[in-house]
Amino acid sequence: MTEPIDPVVMNADEARRVPDRQESPVEHTQDVADTADTAEPAAVADPAQKVYDFAVIGGGIVGLATAMSLLRERPGASLVVVEKEDGVARHQTGHNSGVIHAGIYYKPGSHKAKLCKEGAVRTREFCDEHGIPYRNTGKLIVATDDVELERMNALHERALVNELDVEKIDGAELRRREPNITGVGAIWLTSTGIVDYTQVCRKMAEVIEHAGGTIRLSTKVTDITESLSEVRIDVESAGGSGRHAAPTAAPEGSSDASGRERMYARKLVVCGGIQADRLATLAGLDVDFQMVPFRGEYYRLPPSRNDVVSTLIYPVPDPELPFLGVHLTLMMDGGVTVGPNAVMGFAREGYPKWSTNARDIKDFVTFPGFWKIAKAQLKTGAVEQWNSVYKPGYLDLVRKYCPLLTTKDLTPEEAGIRAQAVRKDGTMVEDFLFYSTDRMLHVCNAPSPAATSAMPIGDLIADKVLTGA
Ligand SMILES: Cc1cc2nc3c(=O)[nH]c(=O)nc-3n(C[C@H](O)[C@H](O)[C@H](O)COP(=O)(O)OP(=O)(O)OC[C@H]3O[C@@H](n4cnc5c(N)ncnc54)[C@H](O)[C@@H]3O)c2cc1C
Numbered sequence: 001m002t003e004p005i006d007p008v009v010m011n012a013d014e015a016r017r018v019p020d021r022q023e024s025p026v027e028h029t030q031d032v033a034d035t036a037d038t039a040e041p042a043a044v045a046d047p048a049q050k051v052y053d054f055a056v057i058g059g060g061i062v063g064l065a066t067a068m069s070l071l072r073e074r075p076g077a078s079l080v081v082v083e084k085e086d087g088v089a090r091h092q093t094g095h096n097s098g099v100i101h102a103g104i105y106y107k108p109g110s111h112k113a114k115l116c117k118e119g120a121v122r123t124r125e126f127c128d129e130h131g132i133p134y135r136n137t138g139k140l141i142v143a144t145d146d147v148e149l150e151r152m153n154a155l156h157e158r159a160l161v162n163e164l165d166v167e168k169i170d171g172a173e174l175r176r177r178e179p180n181i182t183g184v185g186a187i188w189l190t191s192t193g194i195v196d197y198t199q200v201c202r203k204m205a206e207v208i209e210h211a212g213g214t215i216r217l218s219t220k221v222t223d224i225t226e227s228l229s230e231v232r233i234d235v236e237s238a239g240g241s242g243r244h245a246a247p248t249a250a251p252e253g254s255s256d257a258s259g260r261e262r263m264y265a266r267k268l269v270v271c272g273g274i275q276a277d278r279l280a281t282l283a284g285l286d287v288d289f290q291m292v293p294f295r296g297e298y299y300r301l302p303p304s305r306n307d308v309v310s311t312l313i314y315p316v317p318d319p320e321l322p323f324l325g326v327h328l329t330l331m332m333d334g335g336v337t338v339g340p341n342a343v344m345g346f347a348r349e350g351y352p353k354w355s356t357n358a359r360d361i362k363d364f365v366t367f368p369g370f371w372k373i374a375k376a377q378l379k380t381g382a383v384e385q386w387n388s389v390y391k392p393g394y395l396d397l398v399r400k401y402c403p404l405l406t407t408k409d410l411t412p413e414e415a416g417i418r419a420q421a422v423r424k425d426g427t428m429v430e431d432f433l434f435y436s437t438d439r440m441l442h443v444c445n446a447p448s449p450a451a452t453s454a455m456p457i458g459d460l461i462a463d464k465v466l467t468g469a
Contacts, residue, residue: 431447
């Protein structure tokens with residue numbers, strides 16, 4: 001499960017197999033300020049204490065895009081971005097394929113289709129404005145047999161309705177354009193590109209600071225308490241020892257020896273990616289979903305294979321699988337990655353293979369939704385797990401369209417971990433999922449491809465915060 005996961009409903013037959021995806025955001029409104037069972041009802045800031053107009057938790061691309069948008073809409077407002085890692089984009093955003101998606105997979109007229117298309121344009125505009133390199137590589141979606149060809153044709157129809165610049169080519173033309181790729185046909189999509197999203201995020205952080213915002217790195221949010229007038233955010237910053245932490249957090253700017261301090265904001269936006277459920281629970285919200293980690297494992301081709309293809313090569317997505325399939329991706333550093341696959345992980349933030357985290361495992365094994373998806377995806381999950389440990393199996397997925405590759409060409413590359421929100425009933429959340437109160441907005445799911453779509457997603461979130469809509 002990695003990357004934009006919207007399986008395409010490509011024809012009537014497949015539409016029956018792929019449940020119709022919810023197309024409108026799900027919003028939950030709760031009231032915790034009045035009802036929070038807190039021993040400290042006075043979460044009210046000391047009058048001498050700085051109260052930010054806005055606080056954003058999460059220095060991934062969604063949090064940063066939201067902060068940028070808030071400052072654009074409210075110039076001069078005080079804003080802080082709180083990120084637990086010592087740099088921005090350290091989780092999903094910095095472990096993705098780096099693709100600026102065109103939006104071919106999404107239902108015409110849907111939120112996702114519009115956000116992706118607009119996001120792709122705005123990502124490039126942002127890069128142009130700030131001198132960040134990107135490449136308009138284009139992409140080929142390759143069909144390797146008649147079944148895939150039929151799905152590819154449906155995808156082509158969808159692309160036309162989505163008003164994308166696409167061209168359908170046959171196997172001979174495919175071979176002419178990409179001599180190392182074989183297939184019975186392909187779609188050539190011109191508007192796909194690549195970029196380094198970590199670089200984009202670093203620039204976003206600079207833009208935020210330039211507009212008067214503050215970025216607090218190495219600062220982990222440990223508690224959130226909403227009162228009628230503001231939200232108190234307890235944090236622990238690096239340097240402090242959690243084990244010897246003092247029981248009471250110090251006011252901001254005067255962190256105690258443990259590194260604990262308190263911040264206050266009139267409005268809080270939480271963009272915590274794979275920790276979204278825990279942050280919502282910390283804030284006293286009653287949520288009916290949990291984040292389940294899905295590893296997207298990659299390999300990298302050796303430098304001698306960097307010119308094996310001249311564009312991105314994707315398979316036609318299998319409607320049985322909730323991800324796009326193992327693809328060949330050109331990277332901004334000149335390399336080529338293979339992947340990602342989608343296997344269930346045993347640690348939300350553990351990137352090396354076989355990473356485990358006792359709390360993460362305990363959380364998902366005690367969550368009914370986990371067992372329901374595990375059961376529903378037993379066959380595909382087992383195949384994915386097998387290919388994850390058996391390199392020749394993984395290789396077969398790419399040799400289908402690039403037969404010259406061998407197992408020696410698959411060199412290790414760091415995995416990504418996708419935050420998959422799963423409901424108690426076992427359904428995977430595919431669209432926006434917001435939980436809001438008077439003073440908080442928790443973004444509990446921002447649908448993929450949220451890196452490409454980040455700027456319009458940031459606007460949408462900021463608009464909700466500012467208008468209360
Ligand atoms: C393998 C893979 C490949 C992908 N490929 C693409 C692609 O090619 N193109 C594309 O458009 N999209 C792609 N995506 C999707 C895209 O990367 C994500 O949708 C997007 O990065 C999500 O951003 P985010 O800000 O919501 O989450 P994240 O980047 O995960 O950010 C959340 C942040 O919150 C912080 N945080 C969490 N808890 C706390 C706390 N208690 N205190 C302080 N901070 C906290 C985390 O440290 C983290 O930095 C891919 C995803 C994956 C996993």
